[in-house]
Amino acid sequence: MNRKRKSLAVFTIAALSLSIASPLTQVFAAENTIVFKDKGKYEAALAEYKKNQADFLEKSKQYQEKVDANKQIQQENEQATSAFQAELKKFNEDMALYNTQMADYEAKLAQHNEALDQQKQLLSDYQEKMAKYREELANYQKLLSEYHQHLDEVIVGNNQMDEKYKEALKQYQAALAIYEEQLKEYSEAVANRDEIIQSNQDATNNYQAEQQAYQEKLNTYKEQLQTYNDELAERQKVVESNESLHEAFNTAYTKYQADLATYHSQKTDYDQKMATINDHLLAGHYTMPSSWDNSFNLYSLFTNYTGMQAYLEYGLSTSGDDMVKLMDTYRSKNAIPEGTLKDKLTNSIPVFTETYTFYKNLPITSSVPIYFQTVPSVTNGAKGPNGFSQNLRGQGFDFSFTSSFEGDPEQAKNATTSNIPESLRTPTEQDILNAIPPLFTSKQSFNASNSDQVAIQITPELVDKWKTALKRTKELSDSEFNQAFDLYVQAFKTFNASDRGPQALKNLQDQVVSVNAIERDAVDLISGKKVDLGENNREFLNDLTNTAVSSDQLANKYGYLTLLTKMAGATVFGYYHELTAKPGEVIKVATNDVYYPGYWGLSLNSTKATPVYPVLPIEPTPPTEPEYQKVPDEPVPPVVPEPPKPLVLQEVPNVPAMPVMPIAPTPPEHETVPENPNLVPPVMPEEPVLPEIPVVPELPVMPKIPVQPELKPLLPVGEPPVPPIPPEYQPATDIVEHPKTPKPESPITEKVVLVNNKHTTQTNGYTESYTPQKSGTVKEYPKTGSKQSALSTVGYTVLGSVAALYLWVLKRSRK
Numbered sequence: 001m002n003r004k005r006k007s008l009a010v011f012t013i014a015a016l017s018l019s020i021a022s023p024l025t026q027v028f029a030a031e032n033t034i035v036f037k038d039k040g041k042y043e044a045a046l047a048e049y050k051k052n053q054a055d056f057l058e059k060s061k062q063y064q065e066k067v068d069a070n071k072q073i074q075q076e077n078e079q080a081t082s083a084f085q086a087e088l089k090k091f092n093e094d095m096a097l098y099n100t101q102m103a104d105y106e107a108k109l110a111q112h113n114e115a116l117d118q119q120k121q122l123l124s125d126y127q128e129k130m131a132k133y134r135e136e137l138a139n140y141q142k143l144l145s146e147y148h149q150h151l152d153e154v155i156v157g158n159n160q161m162d163e164k165y166k167e168a169l170k171q172y173q174a175a176l177a178i179y180e181e182q183l184k185e186y187s188e189a190v191a192n193r194d195e196i197i198q199s200n201q202d203a204t205n206n207y208q209a210e211q212q213a214y215q216e217k218l219n220t221y222k223e224q225l226q227t228y229n230d231e232l233a234e235r236q237k238v239v240e241s242n243e244s245l246h247e248a249f250n251t252a253y254t255k256y257q258a259d260l261a262t263y264h265s266q267k268t269d270y271d272q273k274m275a276t277i278n279d280h281l282l283a284g285h286y287t288m289p290s291s292w293d294n295s296f297n298l299y300s301l302f303t304n305y306t307g308m309q310a311y312l313e314y315g316l317s318t319s320g321d322d323m324v325k326l327m328d329t330y331r332s333k334n335a336i337p338e339g340t341l342k343d344k345l346t347n348s349i350p351v352f353t354e355t356y357t358f359y360k361n362l363p364i365t366s367s368v369p370i371y372f373q374t375v376p377s378v379t380n381g382a383k384g385p386n387g388f389s390q391n392l393r394g395q396g397f398d399f400s401f402t403s404s405f406e407g408d409p410e411q412a413k414n415a416t417t418s419n420i421p422e423s424l425r426t427p428t429e430q431d432i433l434n435a436i437p438p439l440f441t442s443k444q445s446f447n448a449s450n451s452d453q454v455a456i457q458i459t460p461e462l463v464d465k466w467k468t469a470l471k472r473t474k475e476l477s478d479s480e481f482n483q484a485f486d487l488y489v490q491a492f493k494t495f496n497a498s499d500r501g502p503q504a505l506k507n508l509q510d511q512v513v514s515v516n517a518i519e520r521d522a523v524d525l526i527s528g529k530k531v532d533l534g535e536n537n538r539e540f541l542n543d544l545t546n547t548a549v550s551s552d553q554l555a556n557k558y559g560y561l562t563l564l565t566k567m568a569g570a571t572v573f574g575y576y577h578e579l580t581a582k583p584g585e586v587i588k589v590a591t592n593d594v595y596y597p598g599y600w601g602l603s604l605n606s607t608k609a610t611p612v613y614p615v616l617p618i619e620p621t622p623p624t625e626p627e628y629q630k631v632p633d634e635p636v637p638p639v640v641p642e643p644p645k646p647l648v649l650q651e652v653p654n655v656p657a658m659p660v661m662p663i664a665p666t667p668p669e670h671e672t673v674p675e676n677p678n679l680v681p682p683v684m685p686e687e688p689v690l691p692e693i694p695v696v697p698e699l700p701v702m703p704k705i706p707v708q709p710e711l712k713p714l715l716p717v718g719e720p721p722v723p724p725i726p727p728e729y730q731p732a733t734d735i736v737e738h739p740k741t742p743k744p745e746s747p748i749t750e751k752v753v754l755v756n757n758k759h760t761t762q763t764n765g766y767t768e769s770y771t772p773q774k775s776g777t778v779k780e781y782p783k784t785g786s787k788q789s790a791l792s793t794v795g796y797t798v799l800g801s802v803a804a805l806y807l808w809v810l811k812r813s814r815k
Contacts (some may be wrong), residue, residue, distance in 0.1 A: 033728040039293035045727035052724035059721035070714045080709035087706035101700035108696055115693040136682035147677055154671050155690030163667035168665035175662035176221035182659035189655050200649040217641035224638035231635040236441045238629045245626035252623035259620035266617035273614040284502040290607045291371040299381035300600040302336050305481050307351040307392040308526035309337055316564055320393030320596040327389040335383030346375055354496050364609040391598030393526050395561040398425050398592045399572045402444040404582045420575045427568050436463055438575045447577040448570035451761040456541045466567055469554035473525045480522035486517045509604050516602040523599050528562030540566035565593050
C-alpha cells in the first residue's frame with residue numbers, strides 16, 4: 001500500500017525568565033500642624049482630628065493587609081511560574097527525542113511501503129496470467145463438455161426410441177387380445193337387448209287397455225263432482241249473505257251507540273256554549289276596546305317620545321320636510337330609547353295581553369281581529385313607515401344678512417361681511433351656547449333687540465335663566481311622558497280587574513282621553529308651544545328679562561324648540577349690533593321662524609263583535625234488524641275412481657360400440673453418433689517469488705504538553721490613606737509654650753517630611769519628592785514595571801506555540 005510522507009517540524013520553546021515585582025507601597029504621615037488661637041475652635045478641631053486619626057489608623061491597617069496579601073499572591077505566582085518553566089524544559093527535551101524517533105519511523109515506514117509496492121506489482125502480473133489461464137481453461141472445458149453432452153444425447157435418444165418401440169409392440173399384442181374378448185361380449189349384448197324390447201312392448205299394450213277403462217270412469221266422476229261443487233257453492237253463498245247482513249247490522253249498531261254518545265256530548269257542549277254566550281251578552285262583553293287602537297296608541301306614544309329625543313339632538317331645521325327625513329333616520333336606529341319608559345313597556349305587555357286574551361277566548365267571529373303587542377312589535381311599529389313622523393316637523397329657523405351702498409354700486413366690494421356664525425342657521429342647543437360667549441368678550445351684556453331704536457340687554461345671568469328653562473322642559477316632558485304611560489297602563493289594569501262591562505269600558509275610554517291631554521303637553525314642552533314667532537321677539541325678551549317670570553314659567557309657556565328659536569334670533573341680532581356700517585352702507589339682518597304644529601294623539605274606540613253560535617246536534621236513528629235466507633242441506637261428495645297400476649318397463653340396455661382392431665407399431669430410425677474432436681488443454685502459469693517485507697517499528701508517543709498555571713490576580717489596593725493634620729493651640733495674648741499633641745505611632749516605616757513645601761519620603765536611603773494634590777491625597781507611583789503583565793504575555797506566546805505543535809502531531813497521527 002502507498003502512504004504519503006510528511007516531515008515533522010521541531011519546535012523549541014526556550015525557557016523564559018519571568019520576574020514579578022511588587023507595587024510600591026507608600027503611606028505618608030504629615031508633620032505640619034494647623035495653629036488655632038481660639039480655644040473653642042481648637043478643641044473642636046482637636047476632636048475632629050482624633051476622629052480622623054482613628055479612621056486613618058483603621059484604613060492604614062486595611063491597606064497594609066492588602067499589601068501583605070499581594071506579596072503572598074506574588075510568591076505563589078512565582079512558584080507556579082518556576083514549576084511551569086521546568087516542565088517546559090523537560091517538554092523540549094522530550095520533543096527533541098520524539099522528533100528523532102519520528103524520523104527513524106518515517107524511514108523504515110518508507111522501506112516497508114516500497115517492499116509492499118513490489119509485492120503488489122508481482123501479484124498483479126500473476127493474477128493477469130491466471131485470469132488468462134482460467135479463461136482458456138473455461139473455453140476448453142466448455143468445448144469438451146458440449147461434445148460429451150451431444151454424444152450422451154444421441155445415445156440416450158436412440159435408446160429411448162428402442163424402448164418406446166418395444167413398449168408399443170407389447171401394448172399392441174395386449175390390445176389385440178382385448179379386441180377379441182370385446183367382440184364376443186358385443187354379440188351377446190345385442191341378443192339380450194332384443195328380448196327386453198319385446199317384453200316391454202307386451203306390457204305396454206295391456207296398460208293402455210286398462211287406462212282407457214279408467215278414463216271413462218274418471219269422466220263420470222268429474223260430472224258428479226261438478227254437480228256437488230255447484231250445490232256446495234250455492235249453500236256457501238246463502239251462508240255468506242246471512243253473515244254479511246249480520247256483520248253490517250252489528251257495525252251499524254256499534255256506530256249508532258258511538259253517534260249517540262257523541263250526540264249527548266255535543267248537546268252538553270252546545271248547552272254550555274249557549275249559556276256562556278248569553279252570559280257575555282248580558283254582561284256586554286261583545287263590545288270591547290279596540291286592540292288596533294291600543295297598538296296605535298303604543299306606536300304613537302313611543303313615536304312621539306322618540307321624536308322629542310330627536311328634537312333634542314337635531315334642534316332646529318331649515319324646513320319641516322328636512323326634519324321628517326331626520327326623524328325617520330333617528331327612529332329607524334333608536335325606535336325606543338333605553339331608559340325607564342322602555343322598562344315600563346316591558347312590564348306592561350302582560351297587562352295588555354291579559355286584556356285581549358279575555359276577548360280572544362270568547363266565541364266570536366274572525367271578522368274582528370285581535371292584535372297582541374310585544375316589545376319587538378311595538379319597536380317595529382314605532383320605527384316603521386307608519387306615517388306618524390309626518391306630523392313631527394319641529395320648528396324651522398334661518399337668518400339672512402345683506403350689505404349694500406345706496407346709489408354707489410362700486411362700493412359693494414368694500415361691503416361689511418357677516419360676523420354671524422353659520423352654525424346659527426339651523427342651530428342646536430350647543431350651537432347657540434357656543435355662539436353666545438364671544439358676545440361677552442369685551443362687555444357684560446349684548447343687545448338682543450331686532451330694532452335699532454330699542455335696546456334689550458342680555459346678561460350671562462339671563463343666559464343661565466334660559467339654560468335652566470331648557471333643562472326644565474326636558475325634565476317636565478320626561479316626567480309627563482312617564483306619567484301618561486303609567487296612567488295608560490293603570491287604566492287597563494283597572495279595566496282588567498272590573499267586570500269588563502259597558503261602564504268599565506267607558507271609564508277606560510275616559511281615562512285614555514285624560515292621558516292624551518298629559519301626553520300632548522309632554523310633546524308641546526319639547527316641540528314648542530304656539531306663541532308669536534314673527535320677527536318681533538319682544539314678548540320672549542320681556543319675559544326673559546322680567547325677574548317675576550321664573551325658568552319654570554318660561555319652560556311651560558314656550559317649550560324647548562321655541563326657546564331655541566327665540567334665543568337663536570336674539571343671538572343673531574346680538575352679532576348684528578356688533579357691526580358698524582360704513583358711510584353710505586346699509587346692513588340688513590332678518591330672521592325667519594317657522595312653527596310646524598304636529599301631534600299624534602291617543603284614543604280608544606270600542607269594537608263590536610258578533611258571537612259565534614254553536615250548531616245544534618242531531619240525535620242519531622237506531623239500525624233495523626235484517627231478514628236472513630234459509631240455508632240448504634250440505635250435499636254428499638262423489639267417490640273418486642281407482643286408477644290402473646303404473647306401467648313398469650324393463651330398462652333396455654345400451655349396446656356397446658363395436659370394438660376396433662388395433663394397428664401394429666412402426667420400427668424407429670436411429671440418429672448418427674458424432675465424431676470425437678481433437679482438443680489441447682492450456683498450461684497453468686508458475687507462482688511468483690515475493691520479496692521480504694521489513695518490519696515497521698511502533699509509532700513513537702508524543703510527550704504531554706505542560707499546562708500553563710493560572711496565576712492569581714492581585715487585590716486592588718487603591719490610594720494609601722493620608723494622615724490628618726493635628727491642630728495646635730496658641731492664645732492671642734501671652735504666648736505660652738504648650739506641649740505638642742503627641743503624634744500616634746504609624747504602622748508604616750516610611751517617614752514623610754516637608755521640605756520647601758514638598759513632601760519627601762525617605763525609605764532605606766532612597767528619597768522621592770512630589771508636590772501634594774489640592775485634595776490632600778497623594779498619588780502612588782510604581783518604581784518598576786509589572787511582572788504579572790510580562791508573565792501573561794510570555795504565557796500566551798508559549799501556549800500558542802504548544803497548541804500549534806499539538807494540532808500538527810494530532811493531524812499527523814490520524815493519517
